[in-house]
Amino acid sequence: MQTVLRRCNPLFSFTTPVRLSCSFPSYIYNRNPRNLEKLCIARKPAGYHLERPGKYQFWHSVRLERSSRHITASVIHSGGGSPPVTASTKEWALRRWLYSTNDVGAYSNLGRVLGHRCLATGIQEIHCDLSHDSGHKTQAFIQELEKSGVTLKEPPQYVNPAPSDRERPEKPWLVNEN
Amino acid sequence: MASRISEIKGNKNNIEMENLSRENKLVVPLDKVEDDWMRTVGPLHIKAAAEHYGVFDHLYGDAYFVPNVALDVFYTSGADEVPVYRGNTLKPSQAANCPTVNFEAEPGSLWTLVMTTPDCHLESENSEYVHWLVGNIKGGKVSEGETIWDYLQPFPFRGVGYCRYIFVLYKQTGPVDYSALKKTLPCLNLSERTFSTYDFYCERQDLLTPAGLAFYQADWDSSVTSLLRSTLNMTSSPVYSYDFPEPYRPPQKWFPLKQPFNLYMDRYRDEKQIAKEFVVKKLKRTHPFKPPEPPLQFPNCIPFKKGTPSWLKLEMRKERLGWGRINDY
Incomplete structure (x- = not known):
């Protein structure tokens, strides 16, 4: 079964049509569904007017679930689907090295493991909605997550300017190119 | 399963581990x-x-x-x-x-x-x-x-x-x-x-x-x-760019009322013609041997000629401040 791809509205389809070359084809397609997010071109949901700000206004966001005995941290995508990265104290791999599954040590170590897994999955920037003053355990989690090399802030979406617009914002994908 | 439970019990009875965990110093390998x-x-x-x-x-x-x-x-x-x-x-x-x-x-x-x-x-x-x-x-x-x-x-x-x-x-x-x-x-x-x-x-x-x-x-x-x-013996290496969707332009009206005519007309003009005008203007300003003139500190303080229509004043202001389409060419 081959997926049939159309070039109707590239911002919402999962192809990236790109153009211009000499002897090469004028259009090629990058089918990587995460490509536009990495280039900051993909649509970031704007949310509804009365919604809590930041509820779904991200590409990737970190979510922390606390139950009476265990904690589970996951990275979710605003487009839905199962979370690409998960770490939990329920996992034997983590559980066997912990004294308790919901004390400060568990929270900070869960942050480290999640950060390591995020980088292995190619997610360097995550939106973090857990407020910093929510308690020393959550703070320890956030600190360790940041220490592991993950940026807890997503870059803003690049909006292609209309010809009549005053400014031409810098193209984020050209900034990092060497 | 039994070995796992005994390992967890061992951790629970480990006082050194408990202290490390309480002080947030426990580091998992x-x-x-x-x-x-x-x-x-x-x-x-x-x-x-x-x-x-x-x-x-x-x-x-x-x-x-x-x-x-x-x-x-x-x-x-x-x-x-x-x-x-x-x-x-x-x-x-x-x-x-x-x-x-x-x-x-x-x-x-x-x-x-x-x-x-x-x-x-x-x-x-x-x-x-x-x-x-x-x-x-x-x-x-x-x-x-x-x-x-x-x-x-x-x-x-x-x-x-x-x-x-x-x-x-x-x-x-x-x-x-x-x-x-x-x-x-x-x-x-x-x-x-x-x-x-x-x-x-x-x-x-x-x-x-x-x-x-x-x-x-x-x-x-x-x-x-x-x-x-x-x-791979290719003569050139291609440079591609993302093909953004065209900006939306509503269909043209016979009588566009309550709209500034210059902005309305600019929306429907031929892109090539616009580009040509901007490039010609730019070439007129540049001299092949002299360095470009330094930008003015207060570009808008130069008075307009008497009798300049307001729509042209807007265009001139945009050009002086580097706003809008001038950035594209």
């Missing part, structure tokens, strides 16, 4: 966590990451698999090792040489390793390029396998963004005859590297079982240009 993780929930996490990156959709259509065999892939670039996990980003210069692939295999078992990219095919949208294919690997020794396509470094073109490079390990039930796919090595013709994992697997599904998965993403760097010119 990440490498040991990863070993256990791969033996327990790791395969499911790799599958979730692969679904997030659309790997199964683009390689197998509706099918998927759980990669139960830990596939350890790393590149050696200079002195450091660059590992491949499940979607991490690499530069093509780091992936210039053939990677080292390790996996646990019983002696005598046969394996096939494929490295493909489903992104940025030059001829067809839904095809893949195979970068490496080694068949009949005996007992996990990749270097002793039968090389069908030799290794070619990733070549994401300039401006296309990040392409996925996917390693899939198949377990063979017996020796597989790859003579139909054999190419003259080194294979430097890109159209000979056109590949479809779906077709490849459909033909050999009785003999192959997908067992391991690892993939990374790479974007353009200068090593791609040198690869295209020197190794």
Whole structure:
């Protein structure tokens, strides 16, 4: 079964049509569904007017679930689907090295493991909605997550300017190119 | 299960560990966590990451698999090792040489390793390029396998963004005859590297079982240009850019009321004509031998000529301040 791809509205389809070359084809397609997010071109949901700000206004966001005995941290995508990265104290791999599954040590170590897994999955920037003053355990989690090399802030979406617009914002994908 | 419970009880009775944990000084060994993780929930996490990156959709259509065999892939670039996990980003210069692939295999078992990219095919949208294919690997020794396509470094073109490079390990039930796919090595013709994992697997599904998965993403760097010119003998290296959708223009009206006529008309003018006007103006200002004039500190303080219409004043202000279309040309 081959997926049939159309070039109707590239911002919402999962192809990236790109153009211009000499002897090469004028259009090629990058089918990587995460490509536009990495280039900051993909649509970031704007949310509804009365919604809590930041509820779904991200590409990737970190979510922390606390139950009476265990904690589970996951990275979710605003487009839905199962979370690409998960770490939990329920996992034997983590559980066997912990004294308790919901004390400060568990929270900070869960942050480290999640950060390591995020980088292995190619997610360097995550939106973090857990407020910093929510308690020393959550703070320890956030600190360790940041220490592991993950940026807890997503870059803003690049909006292609209309010809009549005053400014031409810098193209984020050209900034990092060497 | 009993051993796990006794281990947990041991931790609970460990006073030193308790103190460390209470003071937030307990540090879990990440490498040991990863070993256990791969033996327990790791395969499911790799599958979730692969679904997030659309790997199964683009390689197998509706099918998927759980990669139960830990596939350890790393590149050696200079002195450091660059590992491949499940979607991490690499530069093509780091992936210039053939990677080292390790996996646990019983002696005598046969394996096939494929490295493909489903992104940025030059001829067809839904095809893949195979970068490496080694068949009949005996007992996990990749270097002793039968090389069908030799290794070619990733070549994401300039401006296309990040392409996925996917390693899939198949377990063979017996020796597989790859003579139909054999190419003259080194294979430097890109159209000979056109590949479809779906077709490849459909033909050999009785003999192959997908067992391991690892993939990374790479974007353009200068090593791609040198690869295209020197190794692949291409005369030029292309530069692509994302094709944004056209801005919306409402259909023209016979009588556009309550709208400034200049802004309304500008919306429907020929783009080429506009570009020409801006370029001619720019060329008039520039002198071939003199340096450009320094910008004014207060460009808007220059008085307009008497009798200049207001719409023209707006245009002149925009030009002086560098607003709008002047930035495009």
